[in-house]
Amino acid sequence: MAKKVAVIIVAHGEAETDGFLDNFSMTRHTLAHASEVMKLPRPLQLLISIMSGLKNRARFAKLRYVSPHNRVTRKQVARIADKLARYRDASGSLSFDVFPAFSVTVPFMEDVIDDTRHYDAQIMLYMSPVDNRLACGSICWFLNDRCEEYDLSGVKIVSRLWRDKGLLEVYLDHIFQHAEQTWKRERDEPVLVLCFHGTLIADAQGNPPLFHTGQQETTVFGETLRALIMKDTRNPFRDVYSAYLNHDVGGTWTSPSLEETLEMLKKEPPRPVALFNAGYFAEGNETILNAMNMLKGSGLSATTYIPCINDAEIFTEFLADRIVSAAEQVIGLKFS
16 A cells, blocks of 8 residues: 655744734744743733734834745745655655644644644654754654654654754855855955854743753854864855844843844954854744844944855755655655
8 A cells, every 4th residue: 555654844933924913823822832831921921922913013014024934934845845756665655745834823733743644654844953842842742742642653753953964064065155156265254153043041030941942952053063164175264153143031042142243243353244044944034134134234344144045955955865764764665
């Protein structure tokens, strides 16, 4: 009998319009997930969601901005599906169906997982290089809650991408491809800022978080990527810095922030600065409205924004290969 594999590509999700209800719902679901690991009373969640919906409605309408995050994710899903269509087991009796899913917008991750339970296998991949409780961990916790209902023998979660040599090679090729179009090392001596999603270090009372934030993995990921860039013969950069996009609530966050790093670079001898959001696979509100705008408004004389890897063909190839490897482990077949 033919076997079918459901591939579920999970991203955080962002409102796809500038409307109040869409942005309210996005924030409400985000806070509901956060409340699983920290104290967030429901009245406070509701108040924050209303304020966020109103703020985003006014801001996005003024900027004529709509987040590309979900659209980009769906395009990634279509590309992955095209790649997976070429893989067949020896009998030719296996197929992949690829689905987009989101943590805080429709179609919700939980619904897509439930709707594909009848498949012979489910391969799940969260679109973030670093694992933490609120990203890849959200899949694990959902499945753990369903362990008595689900047969988990056919489930595989693709994780730990931050330490995957294949992903590091994709990052290097992507960075240097864009750098080659812009600089020559002997003339420009640019610097590169690798930007990551910030993590909570301590709450307002100084207590460390009681959930897996991914801080250690993010630090190692940044250090590893920097070392590989600096020793690569293609490297045009004089130096590479790590910085973090932090939130302004909850306590103490990772340092240095992107704002602090850009301010530091303003005090150094003038040289070109490139920014790459290494902690994000796809463009969205944080990379565009925060990181990109901080770079533009930094006052630095020469800046370049290296886009996220979401449109890179080599990235799609990497993801497809990881998914196939996971399917081989679950199904027990070798694909060609």
